[in-house]
Amino acid sequence: xxxxxxxxxxxxxxxxxxxxxxxxxxxxxxxxxxxxxxxxxxxxxxxxxxxxxxxxxxxxxxxxxxxxxxxxxxxxxxxxxxxxxxxxxxxxxxxxxxxxxxxxxxxxxx
Amino acid sequence: xxxxxxxxxxxxxxxxxxxxxxxxxxxxxxxxxxxxxxxxxxxxxxxxxxxxxxxxxxxxxxxxxxxxxxxxxxxxxxxxxxxxxxxxxxxxxxxxxxxxxxxxxxxxxxxxxxxxxxxxxxxxxxxxxxxxxxxxxxxxxxxxxxxxxxxxxxxxxxxxxxxxxxxxxxxxxxxxxxxxxxxxxxxxxxxxxxxxxxxxxxxxxxxxxxxxxxxxxxxxxxxxxxxxxxxxx
Numbered sequence: 001x002x003x004x005x006x007x008x009x010x011x012x013x014x015x016x017x018x019x020x021x022x023x024x025x026x027x028x029x030x031x032x033x034x035x036x037x038x039x040x041x042x043x044x045x046x047x048x049x050x051x052x053x054x055x056x057x058x059x060x061x062x063x064x065x066x067x068x069x070x071x072x073x074x075x076x077x078x079x080x081x082x083x084x085x086x087x088x089x090x091x092x093x094x095x096x097x098x099x100x101x102x103x104x105x106x107x108x109x110x
Numbered sequence: 111x112x113x114x115x116x117x118x119x120x121x122x123x124x125x126x127x128x129x130x131x132x133x134x135x136x137x138x139x140x141x142x143x144x145x146x147x148x149x150x151x152x153x154x155x156x157x158x159x160x161x162x163x164x165x166x167x168x169x170x171x172x173x174x175x176x177x178x179x180x181x182x183x184x185x186x187x188x189x190x191x192x193x194x195x196x197x198x199x200x201x202x203x204x205x206x207x208x209x210x211x212x213x214x215x216x217x218x219x220x221x222x223x224x225x226x227x228x229x230x231x232x233x234x235x236x237x238x239x240x241x242x243x244x245x246x247x248x249x250x251x252x253x254x255x256x257x258x259x260x261x262x263x264x265x266x267x268x269x270x271x272x273x274x275x276x277x278x279x280x281x282x283x284x285x286x287x288x289x290x291x292x293x294x295x296x297x298x299x300x301x302x303x304x305x306x307x308x309x310x311x312x313x314x315x316x317x318x319x320x321x322x323x324x325x326x327x328x329x330x331x332x333x334x335x336x337x338x339x340x341x342x343x
Contacts, residue, residue: 026138027145044169045146049138050177057181065134075138 002041011043011051013090016083019061023078026052052077060086113157114147117165125171129186130179143168207238 002010018029030048033041055061060083063075079087118140125131131139143164150160168174179186211234 027142044173045142045167046139046169046171046174047177049135049142050174050181053135053178053181072141072144073137074141075134 007041007043010041011048012055013087013094015048015051015055016060016079016087016090019077019079020084020087023076025074025076029077055083059083114144114161117157117161118143121165125175128172128175128179129189130175130182132182132185135178135182139168139174211238 014033015029018024018032024032026048027045030043030045033043052061052063056063056077059080061077062080063077065073065075067073121143122136122140125139126136143161146164146167147160150163151157155163
């Protein structure tokens with residue numbers, strides 16, 4: 001299981017990346033993360049939504065309520081322009097960390 | 111599905127106690143629970159099992175509320191301020207009604223010289239002011255929170271009828287102002303003719319005259335706070 005801090009830190013880039021592929025809603029986002037990580041990353045579902053709230057407040061994502069055919073209202077999220085830019089920055093940062101760690105581990109293996 | 115209604119009511123009741131979630135946040139979490147519940151039922155679980163698991167997967171209620179609180183902090187405090195203002199205004203309403211009544215009775219007592227009228231004045235005055243305090247206190251303490259639905263409806267009613275609210279407030283203040291001025295002029299007149307100016311008495315009455323303007327401005331400030339929120343929702 002991943003450490004709490006790692007889960008918290010990776011939530012932002014993960015949500016932004018998922019939304020960069022198209023709009024989605026909370027439940028779907030959680031399912032995708034679970035699927036992509038082969039069940040290794042299990043977010044406690046309720047924690048996703050405050051994060052989405054925070055991202056929306058920062059202007060990185062936007063939401064709208066839509067009524068499905070069943071009559072239920074559901075909140076859909078999509079990435080904003082600002083969000084796209086923020087995602088690029090996150091990508092760069094994570095790749096830096098990743099590359100550095102990989103180099104270190106390769107060096108220690110040899 | 112009927113058992114689901116029962117479970118979701120219980121869950122909603124617990125989480126709404128904590129003021130951290132806005133009605134929209136609550137609706138979003140409910141949608142999540144329902145989606146999960148339906149999926150689990152399709153997987154073969156019964157109503158009770160499905161809801162239990164869905165709720166467990168959602169996570170610990172207090173942790174969720176703590177997180178929402180951090181994000182919604184500004185809104186939560188704005189909401190509390192609105193309730194404090196409403197409580198204050200209602201207290202003001204009771205105070206003014208009482209003072210208006212006292213003024214009328216006092217004027218009559220001065221004119222007719224009746225002691226019985228003064229006695230009645232004090233009894234009514236005390237009853238009104240005590241009920242006012244109780245009412246205002248209740249609203250100050252309990253406005254919002256688990257009474258969120260009722261308070262939201264009241265806020266909506268106030269926001270949707272700004273003219274009506276203003277007319278009621280202005281009439282209340284106007285009546286008070288009129289009776290107070292009449293009484294003040296008689297009292298000041300009486301004092302000036304027989305005693306030195308009683309500064310404390312005059313200060314009390316001057317404050318009473320200024321008070322409505324302070325409350326009026328609060329009413330307009332709270333109205334402006336409600337308006338923008340409506341646009342966002």
